[in-house]
Amino acid sequence: MSTAENEGVSPEVFRQMAERAGLGLTEEELERLRPLYGLYLEFANQLHAVDLQAEEIALAFQPDWQS
């Protein structure tokens, strides 16, 4: 599992991602958030490595007008 030494992306790439997301983070906030992002990136990578073939998503759209 991720640790502070494995922060997923470089500081510069992380800054660009945060800007694109419109988060408006300070340098200090960027520095603090990057290790947490590294942990979530590991989670995401674990799931992307699964060969799901034709698997559907767990949530289904409901066309009735009550929902």
Added chain:
Amino acid sequence: MPDIVDELHYLTAQEAGDRIRRGELSPVELVQASLDRIEATEDRLHSFITLLKGEALEQARMAEAEISKGDYRGPMHGIPYGLKDLYDTAGIRTTAASKVDFDRVPEEDATVVTRLREAGAVLVGKLVMHEYATGAPDFTSPFQPARNPWNLEHATGGSSSGSGSAVSAGQVMGALGSCTGGSIRGPASLCGIVGLKPTYGRVSRHGVVTLSWSQDHCGPMTRTVWDAAVMLLAIAGRDPKDPTTSAAPVPDYTSSLGEDIKGLRIGVPRHYFFEPNPDINPEVVAVVEKGLGALQELGAILEEVTVPNLEYARAVNAIIMAGESYAFHERNLKTRPNDFGEAVRSRFRIGALLSAGDYVQAQRCRQLVKRGFAEAMAKVDLLVTPTTAYPAPRFEDYDTAFTLRGPSFTAPFNVTGLPAISIPCGFTEAGLPVGMQLVGKPFDEPTALRAAYAYEQHAGWSQLRPPI
């Protein structure tokens, strides 16, 4: 070990309800006992955000008047309870323990609040929680963290922290918690009480502040299994205001309590929940092993099972929660970020940095996890596991990162929506409670409750009281 005691505030809802029904106990007397207990302990516990003393006594007087006229509504009538402060209450501040919603006063009750009122339950107050049902104990928050009645230097677990402390200490007879990764069962386990996360769709989420629409669950936290069953009965069922609720009939959850469990087939997934792991406290595992032994003595048949794809559950839970919580909080995160606590703000912001593909992949992997449990439970009636990997930590040892990094024994059942109940199972050498988790098949709360009740009656842990 603390002595067994018999004080009014420590009656179970079942005992108190019986006395009220027979006219031997006044709801006013009972609610006053609850308020007295709060007054005597709240400065040490910090369970409440809003105390509703006047309103509670007024409701109790109404209950007393109704019952004296023969209009007895059922076992929750006149019973004092608390709400985690993310359940909307009309005209009563509902903060979700955040400065963002510090002054928010809803105009409408959550559906479950309406249902408990209709059942005659008496709302005593709104309970402390981790901000927006995530994060950690935060001493910089305007709402001080709840403390564990078994040892005030220890946390209660979260996020239904005040619900755990208030029920455990006898401040209220029951509470509603909410759960997206373990927030009902975790504090129940760490505070030595019962916590029931029903099947997804069994209980309405309408009027409950969202953390993750597709993983949020509402459920009772009580001192006994019978009380949890009765509280669930009061709140369960289809709600047109929550399209994810099920129209499946709601059974009488108390009807199977007391039936034996001879021949009940219990699956034990040792590969994830029991095997030696530096992140799992061996003392907790040893206590739950004794619990398994007791279930076997009661006639249950234990069988080791393997749950395919279980290794993805943690990531699925985290990625879905990140995406959905960010979507819910995006506007406030961008316009007033400093009104969020640091830990919560960081977690929510992660959702802005993940891709739509990450979220969709998590929702697809969720299907794999669900099928894995269906396969593992094909030949058993229930699964049994420890509820948490550790007992209540000291506040200074609370590791926020560990709550994400370490193993979660509860999150798989938010991912799959399976019903799961935590019941007291014993204590560590240091006197901290340990919980055992029983997991049922979809909408089969009755079997989980039946086994939990049988164990509870056999073991007697629920009669012990914390030293406060």
